[in-house]
Amino acid sequence: MRLSLTIASIILFYSVSFSQGIDIAAQAHQKEVLQSIEAISSKSLKSINDKYSKLTGTVEKQTENLLKRMQQREAKLQKKLQGIDSTKAKELFSENQNKYQELQTKLKSSVDKTIANPLTEYIPGIDSIKTLMKYLSGPIPPLSDLTPTLSKGEGVIQGGVLQKLQQIQAVSSQLQELQLRLQQANNIQNFIKERESTLKSALTNTGLAKELLGYNKEVVYYQQRLLEYKAMLHDKKKLEEKLLASVRNLPAFQNFMQKHSYLAQLFRLPDNYGTPQALAGLQTRASIQQQLQERLGSLSASEGGMNPQQYMQQQIGAAQQQMNVLKDKISKLGGGSSDMAMPDFKPNSQHTKPFLQRLEYGFNVQSEKSRFLLPSTSDLALTLGYKLNDKSVIGIGAAYKLGWGNGLNHIHFTNEGIGMRSYADIKLKGSIWISGGFEYNYLQRFNDFSYLKNIDVWQRSALMGLSKKYKVGKKEGKMQLLYDFLAAKQVPQGQALKFRVGWNF
Numbered sequence: 001m002r003l004s005l006t007i008a009s010i011i012l013f014y015s016v017s018f019s020q021g022i023d024i025a026a027q028a029h030q031k032e033v034l035q036s037i038e039a040i041s042s043k044s045l046k047s048i049n050d051k052y053s054k055l056t057g058t059v060e061k062q063t064e065n066l067l068k069r070m071q072q073r074e075a076k077l078q079k080k081l082q083g084i085d086s087t088k089a090k091e092l093f094s095e096n097q098n099k100y101q102e103l104q105t106k107l108k109s110s111v112d113k114t115i116a117n118p119l120t121e122y123i124p125g126i127d128s129i130k131t132l133m134k135y136l137s138g139p140i141p142p143l144s145d146l147t148p149t150l151s152k153g154e155g156v157i158q159g160g161v162l163q164k165l166q167q168i169q170a171v172s173s174q175l176q177e178l179q180l181r182l183q184q185a186n187n188i189q190n191f192i193k194e195r196e197s198t199l200k201s202a203l204t205n206t207g208l209a210k211e212l213l214g215y216n217k218e219v220v221y222y223q224q225r226l227l228e229y230k231a232m233l234h235d236k237k238k239l240e241e242k243l244l245a246s247v248r249n250l251p252a253f254q255n256f257m258q259k260h261s262y263l264a265q266l267f268r269l270p271d272n273y274g275t276p277q278a279l280a281g282l283q284t285r286a287s288i289q290q291q292l293q294e295r296l297g298s299l300s301a302s303e304g305g306m307n308p309q310q311y312m313q314q315q316i317g318a319a320q321q322q323m324n325v326l327k328d329k330i331s332k333l334g335g336g337s338s339d340m341a342m343p344d345f346k347p348n349s350q351h352t353k354p355f356l357q358r359l360e361y362g363f364n365v366q367s368e369k370s371r372f373l374l375p376s377t378s379d380l381a382l383t384l385g386y387k388l389n390d391k392s393v394i395g396i397g398a399a400y401k402l403g404w405g406n407g408l409n410h411i412h413f414t415n416e417g418i419g420m421r422s423y424a425d426i427k428l429k430g431s432i433w434i435s436g437g438f439e440y441n442y443l444q445r446f447n448d449f450s451y452l453k454n455i456d457v458w459q460r461s462a463l464m465g466l467s468k469k470y471k472v473g474k475k476e477g478k479m480q481l482l483y484d485f486l487a488a489k490q491v492p493q494g495q496a497l498k499f500r501v502g503w504n505f
Helices: 002-039 042-082 086-093 096-108 124-136 143-149 154-202 209-232 239-245 251-260 262-266 285-296 308-332 449-453
Strands: 359-368 376-389 392-405 411-429 432-442 459-472 475-484 497-504
Touching: 002 124, 002 154, 002 251, 042 086, 042 096, 042 154, 042 209, 042 239, 086 096, 086 154, 096 154, 124 154, 124 239, 124 251, 124 262, 154 209, 251 262, 359 392, 359 475, 376 411, 376 497, 411 459, 432 475, 459 497
Parallel strands: none
Antiparallel strands: 359 376, 359 497, 376 392, 392 411, 411 432, 432 459, 459 475, 475 497
């Protein structure tokens, strides 16, 4: 009896100790989570939520516009095919209107936020932020129990933490919706691509195959837009990276990431991941080198042989070179998926960029020595260009003509006029571009802008020449040598050759 009581006491003691140990560990984890929440900027959470909200709306709008354009294209194609082969037209297009309407209805319907992983495609940036939000949304102990360990007042802590928890939940909800919209976009992209393939096969001998070029352009450019949107989600320079930096090195978060991230669910990691035990049974570098030595033999260097380490480095280098070649080919095609649509034309990479990202801001300087009664001058110009594609830019500019005087002994600054410019750059080869433009220059001193109204006194220039663009740090340098075809007709006669140096920002 006494022995049974003793055993029961021991079991009770260890049970209580184990339970207390779990409580202490849980409290330590909860405190760590709470401190992580405190370290995160509320402004950063709001900015990320706004970014995801804007991107969600953009994806939804672009997808909706694509469906409308595709529906209109198919309606026109159906009308043309009706006059050639009414049976085939009915076969190809009888259900297409209903299908497009169904896709548009799904796109406008509310999203199901109960799906754990709505986006089947793995995007590292989404996985990291989603797991972080899940980690920060974990169980938090009563704030009053934790105030002795924190530096701020209890009321401030409670208000600040609760506000951030609400922001974290908002980010999680918005990220869930973004994933659903991206998955819808992926599904619609696949549907459009399959539809293009079906129509291309069916219209081969009808004389309407060329009508599908516009169809192919829509598919390819929509694909490029999706790739750009997804690239924004794992850009390491963005706010998400700063947010992750505050908790990335915490052991609790690292352990949570290994167990609960989407990547961990796709490739289940062993419980002892990161320990020497996890490597049990795997071949070591030394054993592989020994096997290679046995296979390669012991040829000396003079006999053309090589040691196993050199052989491994050579093979790895060759494999990496082949991988880089494949990556370059995929990148030139506009994506990173083997399932992407292949363009039947040469895509314009500027086509999918927003208007502001296609603008090119520049500054250039052109100096002229003193001539006739005019002092030495420098034209300081600001330009604004628009990239039509990767090989052509059009733009406008404005210049201010600054006078320097007539020699080193007579240096003084004067206002010698202003100029208005238009220009076009077309890529010739490499860093060499053909440049041309038309300019108006007012070459008189003025103290009142009313003097500028008489357009007849403005001097005209028609320029053509070559430009060289080169890198200057993060900026792009630009040198131009231009010939003015109207220089001989100018009064006073202008300088025919003009050399300009500038930068594009």
